[in-house]
Amino acid sequence: MDYSTRDTLPTMADIPLTSATRKRIQVKGVVQGVGFRPFVYKLARSLDLSGHVFNSSSGVTIEIEGPEDSTEKFIQQLRQNPPQLATVSEINIFILENRGDKDFSILPSREEANEFALVPPDTGTCEACWRDFGDPLNRRYGYPFTNCTHCGPRYTIIHEVPYDRATTTMSEFTMCSACQAEYEDPESRRFHAQPNACASCGPALALLPRGSSLADASFTSTDSPAIIQQARQLLREGKILAIKGLGGFLLACDATNDTAVSELRRRKRRPNKPFALMYRDIAAVKKLCVVSNEDAAALLSPRRPIVVLPRKTKTPLSPHISPGDNTVGVMLPYTPLHYLLFSDSPETDSDFLALIMTSGNLSEEPIVISNDEALTHLDNIADWFLLHNRNIATRVDDSVVRTYAGRERVLRRSRGFVPQAIDLGITMQEVMAFGGELKNTFCLTKSRYAILSQHIGDLENIETMQFFEETAFKMQRLFKTSPRIAAYDLHPGYMSTRMALASGYEHKIGVQHHHAHIASCMAENHLQGKVLGVAFDGTGYGTDGAIWGGEFLVADFAAFTRRAHLRYVPLPGGDAATRHPWRMALAYLRDTFGQHLPQTLPCFQNIPEKQFDLVNTMISRKIKTTETSSSGRLFDAVSALLGLATEVTFEGQAAIALEANIAQGVTRRYGFHIEEAEPMILDLRPTIEAIVHDLSSGKPKEEIAACFHNTLSAAIVEVCCRIRTTDSLNRVCLSGGTFQNLYLLHQTTTELQRRNFEVFLHAAVPPNDGGLSLGQAVIASERWKQGM
Numbered sequence: 001m002d003y004s005t006r007d008t009l010p011t012m013a014d015i016p017l018t019s020a021t022r023k024r025i026q027v028k029g030v031v032q033g034v035g036f037r038p039f040v041y042k043l044a045r046s047l048d049l050s051g052h053v054f055n056s057s058s059g060v061t062i063e064i065e066g067p068e069d070s071t072e073k074f075i076q077q078l079r080q081n082p083p084q085l086a087t088v089s090e091i092n093i094f095i096l097e098n099r100g101d102k103d104f105s106i107l108p109s110r111e112e113a114n115e116f117a118l119v120p121p122d123t124g125t126c127e128a129c130w131r132d133f134g135d136p137l138n139r140r141y142g143y144p145f146t147n148c149t150h151c152g153p154r155y156t157i158i159h160e161v162p163y164d165r166a167t168t169t170m171s172e173f174t175m176c177s178a179c180q181a182e183y184e185d186p187e188s189r190r191f192h193a194q195p196n197a198c199a200s201c202g203p204a205l206a207l208l209p210r211g212s213s214l215a216d217a218s219f220t221s222t223d224s225p226a227i228i229q230q231a232r233q234l235l236r237e238g239k240i241l242a243i244k245g246l247g248g249f250l251l252a253c254d255a256t257n258d259t260a261v262s263e264l265r266r267r268k269r270r271p272n273k274p275f276a277l278m279y280r281d282i283a284a285v286k287k288l289c290v291v292s293n294e295d296a297a298a299l300l301s302p303r304r305p306i307v308v309l310p311r312k313t314k315t316p317l318s319p320h321i322s323p324g325d326n327t328v329g330v331m332l333p334y335t336p337l338h339y340l341l342f343s344d345s346p347e348t349d350s351d352f353l354a355l356i357m358t359s360g361n362l363s364e365e366p367i368v369i370s371n372d373e374a375l376t377h378l379d380n381i382a383d384w385f386l387l388h389n390r391n392i393a394t395r396v397d398d399s400v401v402r403t404y405a406g407r408e409r410v411l412r413r414s415r416g417f418v419p420q421a422i423d424l425g426i427t428m429q430e431v432m433a434f435g436g437e438l439k440n441t442f443c444l445t446k447s448r449y450a451i452l453s454q455h456i457g458d459l460e461n462i463e464t465m466q467f468f469e470e471t472a473f474k475m476q477r478l479f480k481t482s483p484r485i486a487a488y489d490l491h492p493g494y495m496s497t498r499m500a501l502a503s504g505y506e507h508k509i510g511v512q513h514h515h516a517h518i519a520s521c522m523a524e525n526h527l528q529g530k531v532l533g534v535a536f537d538g539t540g541y542g543t544d545g546a547i548w549g550g551e552f553l554v555a556d557f558a559a560f561t562r563r564a565h566l567r568y569v570p571l572p573g574g575d576a577a578t579r580h581p582w583r584m585a586l587a588y589l590r591d592t593f594g595q596h597l598p599q600t601l602p603c604f605q606n607i608p609e610k611q612f613d614l615v616n617t618m619i620s621r622k623i624k625t626t627e628t629s630s631s632g633r634l635f636d637a638v639s640a641l642l643g644l645a646t647e648v649t650f651e652g653q654a655a656i657a658l659e660a661n662i663a664q665g666v667t668r669r670y671g672f673h674i675e676e677a678e679p680m681i682l683d684l685r686p687t688i689e690a691i692v693h694d695l696s697s698g699k700p701k702e703e704i705a706a707c708f709h710n711t712l713s714a715a716i717v718e719v720c721c722r723i724r725t726t727d728s729l730n731r732v733c734l735s736g737g738t739f740q741n742l743y744l745l746h747q748t749t750t751e752l753q754r755r756n757f758e759v760f761l762h763a764a765v766p767p768n769d770g771g772l773s774l775g776q777a778v779i780a781s782e783r784w785k786q787g788m
Contacts, residue, residue, distance in 0.1 A: 249360025538632025
């Protein structure tokens, strides 16, 4: 007999009563590396059941024998109260002949051909471990690698599954007798905790100054307290430290030290992009940021992501942390080492208000993971290097989330989330989806699961491409996938597209960028059939060769129809226009006013006359320009018109500045026009004309920013209403990086719901190009099924 949690499990009425029964229970989901076998062991013993449990390539296999009512209670607890970090997706039960076992045991793991288990993500340090290494009477006092079955490294140390110490980077460390005793004690929190270690037997720290080689390091665990004290002192002195963490190195400095923060920006070649902050505890965060209950829950969750929060004014933090932005990315410590950098224990005062904790890399390169690589690549950035000798098997950046409408919504999916699979609820072909060019992730599908990679980054250099390839190889091995289908973006210039076309996969399926955005939102929300998709972002190659980015699609997984879009404007100089938003301001002004441009607009005052004339000529003669409907470029244009950003150094900078300057309480909006064509054209020339009028009338830029957002939201809703009239669709999916703008998202969602639309948003998958690969995968799978 085979029963599943998706159906009704067997009851006393289904199975003949006997004095004893034996059952094999196969459990699938995230059930390895989360304390599942110890949980099963304790549960079986508490119910006086005999049998065994072991990890396998497909999950966890259990055999129990005993009275029928006890086995029923066992299964009920398995379903309703699994370990905190476990996710049970499927339970299959088989009735066996009794064997008369006398006890219950944990057996060695077993390999199974063509089976796969879901691999757990890394988990932030739990409160119990914090108390252990913060207690002077505990043998782990001050030990920076303390962990248990409820927390610690997982994905970043795994080489292979099943998840056992021998298949992780902890295999190099043999447990001492005390750790081994904990590992074998069913009553211990470290019962079968694979990374279990202490200062006598586990990983150790070393602290080296710039210019050192790895041969200078002496990894001795007894030196850890002194090393941590020295590291704190260096941070107090304004030094920049490269600190080896879970998934790579982080660059750290005192967030209240203007000189240190400015110097980190200069050395890292990161003039404006915001830095993330780490605080010791939630109380410290609340002193400097506005924290909702949902924000606090996200910060304190075992995933410990960076949470984007509104920052309070007049704080001691350096103004160079997030220039031009009224939010800041905040996280709490997620390793013992992080905690110990702030203080010796939970009871002692913190040495720092907050620390900068930013990825240990040169701008746009992958995060550094090895000690040798750090000493070489980060030598021009860090003053000192805080190293350890536990190898990192997989590089993983910190995740980034923001909360909205009571839910945590992922903006960058990485540590703490990856490689947790997404259950799509439908059987998929095995696909390798290569993702986009910016914020790249790839996606593998197997059975009913989508397995997204961690954030790879922008595919702009050989190092990032190598990171992509090494991660793809590892994940295919871990999850035992053998894709025959490659899915890729239609843009011929994307490196991800070139890699897919050059790959050895048997079938290659191109997917339009914005169709993939909408399909990603559909897949996450388990939607089938047609939806009305609004895909607003910066760049996506259209089927007509133009650059799309303000799209209204009627779509399902197999196909889409473009029903409306933002009016095309010239993109002068291609990528140069994304770096110089004043170019887009000029393009929109030319589209609105023709040759008769408004005079004395502040956004052009510092632009050299020759450069201005050159771009103006390019627009007039259509030299090195292409047409674009990009909402990202629209935001660039308005931000430049308001004098907020005429040049940018990172993607989205102009749009962030525009959102940051919105005046609250403004309800006024500008006009717009919808041209009834096929597809419909959303014409915002009346909006641009009104913005110029408000500027010349001396209206505050904050009021203008609010009016612009109100207008775009109203326009989106009106277009959706017109499409509903003709296509009878009531489900709306909002996707694309533009909807990371919370003001626009809230205004649009609220008004759509008021008009009785069902609105679906992203939560587990980023709305930006980090979620693109999921959409590509489900589209390619569906097209393959339909023979398209």
